[in-house]
Amino acid sequence: MNGRIDTFANRLSKALFIRNIKPIDLAEKTGISKSKISSYMSGRYKAKQDGVYLLSKALDVDPRLVNGI
Helix, strand or coil, rough: CCCCCCHHHHHHHHHHHHCCCCHHHHHHHCCCCHHHHHHHHHCCCCCCCCHHHHHHHHCEEEEEEHCCC
16 A cells, blocks of 8 residues: 555545546536535545535445445
């Protein structure tokens, strides 16, 4: 292990980059506010279970990968 901690914010940013989706588009797809998406991406907050589900569906990834389980 390289000692680097992969955070929720990093995983979310990586998923957006891979899917070529802008945060504003993610907000529209999920119904999650732009400010909340921004808070997730900055690391201020981590999405709760319902938010993780919406994000994972919009990004077409396993919810466990977004949440880091």
